[in-house]
Amino acid sequence: MSLSIDSLVTDLMFQANAAIDQKTLIDGLGGQEALETKQLLDVDRLDPRAEMELSPSMPFRRRGERRLMIIEETTITPRPDPQADPIVIGDLRAAKESLINTVASLPVRLGRLFALGSWGDAVIVARNARDLRGIALLPYALDPQVDLDGKRRATPLSQKEFEAKLMAFEKRLEELTEEQIIANLSGVTFERRGDLLIVDVLEPDGSWDQRKSMMMETQLAAIDQFSMLPGAPSSSAKKAPEPAPTNGKPAAKAAPAPTPAPAPVPVPVPVPVKEEPKGPPIAVKEVDGSVILVFPAERFDLDVAAALGKRDWDHIVRRSDNLSGAVRDRIHRDGASWIAPIEFLSEVFVDGKPLTKQDFERDAKTADGVKSLDVHFPRFGDVTLLEITGKGRFVTSYRDANRAAALV
Numbered sequence: 001m002s003l004s005i006d007s008l009v010t011d012l013m014f015q016a017n018a019a020i021d022q023k024t025l026i027d028g029l030g031g032q033e034a035l036e037t038k039q040l041l042d043v044d045r046l047d048p049r050a051e052m053e054l055s056p057s058m059p060f061r062r063r064g065e066r067r068l069m070i071i072e073e074t075t076i077t078p079r080p081d082p083q084a085d086p087i088v089i090g091d092l093r094a095a096k097e098s099l100i101n102t103v104a105s106l107p108v109r110l111g112r113l114f115a116l117g118s119w120g121d122a123v124i125v126a127r128n129a130r131d132l133r134g135i136a137l138l139p140y141a142l143d144p145q146v147d148l149d150g151k152r153r154a155t156p157l158s159q160k161e162f163e164a165k166l167m168a169f170e171k172r173l174e175e176l177t178e179e180q181i182i183a184n185l186s187g188v189t190f191e192r193r194g195d196l197l198i199v200d201v202l203e204p205d206g207s208w209d210q211r212k213s214m215m216m217e218t219q220l221a222a223i224d225q226f227s228m229l230p231g232a233p234s235s236s237a238k239k240a241p242e243p244a245p246t247n248g249k250p251a252a253k254a255a256p257a258p259t260p261a262p263a264p265v266p267v268p269v270p271v272p273v274k275e276e277p278k279g280p281p282i283a284v285k286e287v288d289g290s291v292i293l294v295f296p297a298e299r300f301d302l303d304v305a306a307a308l309g310k311r312d313w314d315h316i317v318r319r320s321d322n323l324s325g326a327v328r329d330r331i332h333r334d335g336a337s338w339i340a341p342i343e344f345l346s347e348v349f350v351d352g353k354p355l356t357k358q359d360f361e362r363d364a365k366t367a368d369g370v371k372s373l374d375v376h377f378p379r380f381g382d383v384t385l386l387e388i389t390g391k392g393r394f395v396t397s398y399r400d401a402n403r404a405a406a407l408v
Contacts, residue, residue: 003039005117005381006078007071008092010099013057016064018107028106029070030098037074043067050352053376055114059141059169060134065109071116082118083381083397084335086311091206096123096198103127104196110135113200119306119379120213123200129178132197134169136220139379141169143302148230150223154298171231176222180234184219188212214310281321285407291331292398293317294407295340304340306379308397311335337398339407348375348385348395355385365401372401 014020026032043051044066051057057067076090095113103111103125110131113123126132140146144156148165157165182190182197190199199220201212225234283294293316295304307315313331317323323331330336346354350363355375364371364387371387377395386394388405398404 003041003071003116004073004078005115006076006082006088007073007116008075008090008095009055009112009114009116010070010072010095010102011055011112011114012068012070012102012106012108013061013110014066014068015107015109016062018066020106025106028102030102034098035070037072039071041069041071043069047352049349049354053349053352053378056138056142059166060131060138076115082115083309084311086210088115088118088122088208088210090208092122092202092208093206096200096202099123100125100193100196100198104194115208115210117381118210119309120210120217122202122208122213123198124216125196125198127195127197129181129197130173132199133176133181133220133222134173136217137169137172137223139217139303139306140221140223141166145301146303149228150226152301152303168230172226174231175227175234176225177233180225181220181222184222184225185216186219188216188219211310211312214307214312214315282317284321284323284327287398287400287403287407290398291327291334291336292404292407293336293338295338297341300340302379305377308338309380337396337404339394339396339398339404342385342393342395345385345393348377348383350375360385360387368402368405370402370405372405 020028026035029035043054043057046054048058055069061067072095075092075095076088079085079089092113099111099113102108108125109127111123111125112121112135114121121135124132124135126135140150144162145153146165147153147157147161148168156162185199188199188201190197192198199216201216202208227234279298280296282296282299285292285294304316307313313328313336317328317331342348345357345360348355350359350373355373360371360373364373364385366372369389373385375383375385375395377383380397383395383397384399384401384404386396386401386405386408388394388408391408394405394408396404
């Protein structure tokens with residue numbers, strides 16, 4: 001099956017052990033004619049590692065739940081470089097309505113619209129707010145450097161710590177009520193239709209700015225509202241104290257409160273500047289008028305890769321990087337390429353599988369002491385893997401391998 005980048009994906013996760021015959025499924029997906037121009041991908045027939053690369057669903061998806069993707073290539077206008085252009089051109093409003101109708105007519109737990117090869121959702125449809133939050137918490141659950149409390153570590157978690165975080169995933173979903181989850185939403189579209197909850201980041205013309213998907217994900221995940229003990233209710237306001245018991249007797253009338261003294265004039269308190277995480281600065285290079293960011297190992301992880309894919313430059317570039325205002329403006333306007341070190345070949349994928357040393361040695365091109373191979377980097381997309389003699393391994397979005405290697 002040929003899958004093209006920027007194809008529109010309708011992703012359906014069915015309720016556990018849902019019994020659906022073929023006719024009911026086809027009718028629910030819009031009928032045979034509607035499916036003739038689309039490809040159906042049964043995710044459960046793939047190697048689990050391929051799903052991890054394509055679009056991970058564990059630990060959100062439970063045992064017995066099936067997953068189906070409907071892939072269509074005509075709605076979205078393919079972008080020359082999806083990683084450099086966050087605006088998805090195409091009217092997704094009809095696809096949104098089709099998704100809503102499909103979820104309403106089939107035993108679907110969660111439905112989503114996204115673009116193949118890009119991180120983030122344009123539309124999410126669920127039957128309860130807990131599932132909206134659960135799908136948004138997947139990056140937290142799968143990131144090996146984010147701990148149980150949502151704090152980023154400088155080094156990966158131990159296997160025991162990572163397993164403890166996965167075990168607590170379901171408990172985390174019990175901490176916020178539906179009202180609290182929905183109250184976090186701002187700058188996105190939310191609506192109810194019957195028992196369905198629908199949230200999307202589509203523009204009025206149906207196009208999609210993928211940068212808003214990160215905002216939606218952050219709001220739904222609400223990691224800043226984690227309870228100290230996973231599963232304990234989270235509350236943003238203290239309850240008023242209850243009146244003391246009166247042993248069945250009427251409560252005595254309270255004495256009138258004294259007239260309060262005039263409140264003192266408040267003294268303005270300076271707002272503290274949020275302290276940035278520590279770490280060495282990013283090096284900034286320019287090649288043929290393009291900006292290239294060179295990351296040290298301490299400044300690169302899966303969250304940064306996802307932010308690069310969404311062009312969330314405010315998440316990536318810090319004040320301590322000492323970029324001039326002109327360079328910052330160019331990055332926000334035109335984007336930037338990047339280079340970052342990696343340690344293991346298995347951190348990148350080829351044909352849906354982690355890269356092995358044997359495959360790399362067989363398929364890589366060699367020139368001027370640099371081995372290079374086109375690979376897939378999770379949460380970003382297509383990159384070039386470089387192995388530079390005496391310096392190590394790197395991934396880069398810049399397409400000239402030798403020029404990128406010269407910048408390391």
